[in-house]
Amino acid sequence: MTSLTLDTPALAQQYDEISDPQYxxxxxxxxxxxxxxxxxxxxxxxxxxxxxxxxxxxxVGPHGQVTxxxxxxxxxxxxxxxxxxxxxxxxxxxxxLSRYADGQFDAVILNSVxxxxxDKARVLAEAFRVLKPGGRIGISSAARERPHDIQQIISRAxxxxxxxxxxxxGSTPYKVSFAELAKxxxxxxxxxxxxxxxxxxxxxxxxxxxxxxxxxSSFGNFLNxxxxxxxxxxxxxIHHALAQYRQADGSLLLYRNLLFAVGKKPNA
Ligand SMILES: C[S@@+](CC[C@H](N)C(=O)[O-])C[C@H]1O[C@@H](n2cnc3c(N)ncnc32)[C@H](O)[C@@H]1O
Numbered sequence: 001m002t003s004l005t006l007d008t009p010a011l012a013q014q015y016d017e018i019s020d021p022q023y024x025x026x027x028x029x030x031x032x033x034x035x036x037x038x039x040x041x042x043x044x045x046x047x048x049x050x051x052x053x054x055x056x057x058x059x060v061g062p063h064g065q066v067t068x069x070x071x072x073x074x075x076x077x078x079x080x081x082x083x084x085x086x087x088x089x090x091x092x093x094x095x096x097l098s099r100y101a102d103g104q105f106d107a108v109i110l111n112s113v114x115x116x117x118x119d120k121a122r123v124l125a126e127a128f129r130v131l132k133p134g135g136r137i138g139i140s141s142a143a144r145e146r147p148h149d150i151q152q153i154i155s156r157a158x159x160x161x162x163x164x165x166x167x168x169x170g171s172t173p174y175k176v177s178f179a180e181l182a183k184x185x186x187x188x189x190x191x192x193x194x195x196x197x198x199x200x201x202x203x204x205x206x207x208x209x210x211x212x213x214x215x216x217s218s219f220g221n222f223l224n225x226x227x228x229x230x231x232x233x234x235x236x237x238i239h240h241a242l243a244q245y246r247q248a249d250g251s252l253l254l255y256r257n258l259l260f261a262v263g264k265k266p267n268a
Contacts, residue, residue, distance in 0.1 A: 001118070001173075002116055002118070002173055002174075002221050003220065003221060003224075004071045004072060004093075004219070005220075006219060006220025006221060006224060007072045007074050007075065007220050008074070008220065009074055011074075011215065011216050011219060011220060012048065012072065012074035012075045012077070012078060012216075012219075013078070014212060014215075014216040015047060015048060015075065015216040015217065015219075016047075016048040016050070016075075016078050018209075018212065018213055018216055019047065019048070019050060019216070019217070021200065021202050021213070021256065022047070022051075022111060022112045022217070023050050023051060023054075024200075025111070025112075025140055025198070025200060025258060025260075026050075026051040026054075026109075026111040026112070026140065027051075027054070028140075028198070028260060029109055029111055029138040029139075029140050029260060029262075030054070030055055030059055030109065030138070032138055032194065032260065032262045033107045033109065033136050033138045033262065034136070035055065035059040035060055035064070035106070035107060036060075036061075037060065037061030037063065037064060038060065038061060038063045038064050039059070039060045039061075039064045039106040039107060040060075040064065040065045040067075040104060040105045040106050040107075041055055041059070041060055041064070041065070041066045041067070041105065041106065041107045041108070041109065042067050042069060042097075042100070042104075042105045042107070042108045042109070042127075042130065043055070043066060043067065043068045043069065043108075043109050043111070044069050044094040044108060044109070044110045044113060044123070044127070045069070045070060045071070045094060045110055045111070045112075045113030045116070046068030046069060046070045046075075046079060046089065047070060047075050047079070048075045048078040048079050048082075049068045049070075049075075049078065049079025049080075049082045049083075049087075049089050050082070051109070051111055052066045052067075052068035052079070052082075052087060052089070053066075053082040053084075053087060055087075055109075056084060056086045056087035057084075060086065061086075062085070062086055063086075064086055065086050065087075065088075066086060066087045066088075067089075067090065067100075067105075068087065068088065068089040068090070069089075069090050069091075069092045069093075069097075070090075070091065070092070071091065071093045072219055073091050075219075076089050076090065076091045094110070094113070094117065094123040094126065094127070095117075095123055095126065096126070097126040097127070097129070097130050100130045101130070102129055102130065103130070103131065103132045103133070103135075104130050104132075105130050105131055105132065105135060106131075106132055106135050106136070107131070107136045107138065108127045108130065108131060108135070108136075108137045108138070109137075109138045109139075110123075110127075110137075110138070110139045110140070110141075111138075111140050112140055112141070112217070112258075113141075114139050114140070114141035114174075114176070114181075115141045115142040115172035115173070115174050115175045115176070116172065116173070116174060117174055118174055120174070120176070120184055121184065121187065121188065124137075124184060124185065124187075124188035124190075125188055127188075128188050128189050128190065128265055132265070133265055133267045133268040134264065134265060134266075134267045135264070135265045136193075136262060136263065136264050137185070137190060137261075137263045137264075137265075138260075138261070138262050139181070139185075139259070139260070139261045139262075139263075140258050140259065140260050140261075141172075141176060141181065141258065141259045141261075142172040142175045142256075142257075142258060142259070143175065143176075143177065143178065143197050143257050143258060143259045144175040144176055144177040144180070145177050145178065145197075146197060146199075146257035147257070148254070148255065148256040148257060149245065149254040149255050149256070150210065150214055150242075150254055150256075151172070153238055153241045153242060154223075154234075154238060156237075156241060157234050157237040157238050157241065160237055161230065161233055161234055161237065163226075163230075163234075176259070178195055178197065178259060181195060181259055181261055182195055182261075185261060185263045189265065189266070190263030190264060190265060191263060191265075191266055192261065192262075192263050193262045193263060193264055194260070194261065194262045195259060195260070195261040195262075196259075196260050197257055197258065197259055197260075198257070198260055199255055199256070199257050200255065200256045200257075200258065201253060201254075201255055202253075202254050202255070202256060203247075203251045203252065203253055204251060204252040204254065205250075205251055205252075206250075206251075206252065207239045207242040207243055208239075209252075210242055210252055210254060211235070211238065211239070223235070242254075
């Protein structure tokens with residue numbers, strides 16, 4: 001079970017500094033949403049607000065509005081430093097959008113958030129409610145059928161330590177497959193415009209940087225369920241396995257695979 005109470009100022013700050021992968025693939029989602037001047041965008045699980053700031057500056061124009069909603073107060077604190085006349089940041093979860101009116105938004109985005117949500121039906125129902133007829137939803141999520149390299153490494157380390165794969169908290173615990181995502185969107189009432197899996201190459205200067213990225217992206221949940229000696233053993237195995245991804249220049253090259261989906265609320 002993911003906890004939303006384990007974040008620290010250091011992890012939040014680190015996420016802000018090393019979340020280029022999420023920031024970069026988030027831009028594909030923003031483009032797929034075809035935002036226009038004057039649009040109202042809700043960014044669910046906005047983290048430290050980097051993507052919502054970009055949307056406010058370059059996608060919705062001065063008369064549009066971007067609302068960054070994020071459950072971790074330390075990350076909202078950072079997002080608020082990015083706030084502007086057309087960009088606000090608020091503490092809250094995707095499961096409860098009751099502060100927003102029916103049909104308030106032209107678009108909703110969840111970038112690298114969906115795989116953290118245990119109750120997807122509830123979040124999708126809320127997103128559907130707050131969208132205008134014809135409004136769009138954009139989701140990027142870890143794909144169950146094509147785990148990231150780091151997730152495969154963690155799974156192997158768990159096996160080597162006699163632990164079940166179900167333990168792998170920190171490596172996106174609520175992943176969905178292509179087919180599940182399509183079904184969930186349709187069940188919530190969306191027309192599915194597009195779903196595809198994209199592959200991304202990430203470079204890290206060393207093995208610690210790759211682990212720091214996983215830890216900051218997991219807001220304190222990374223291997224958190226293990227006692228210290230088990231955790232140390234797992235980390236040692238993961239470091240060792242990561243070293244095998246080292247390139248000639250010393251950096252690590254790891255691949256991530258993400259589902260990208262765009263859906264539309266039918267016109268009334
Ligand atoms: C990997 S970060 C992505 C942040 C941001 N969307 C980005 O592109 O950088 C995942 C985010 O999902 C948020 N999250 C986790 N559970 C959530 C929930 N139930 N509702 C909304 N956001 C949630 C976390 O707090 C975290 O900030």
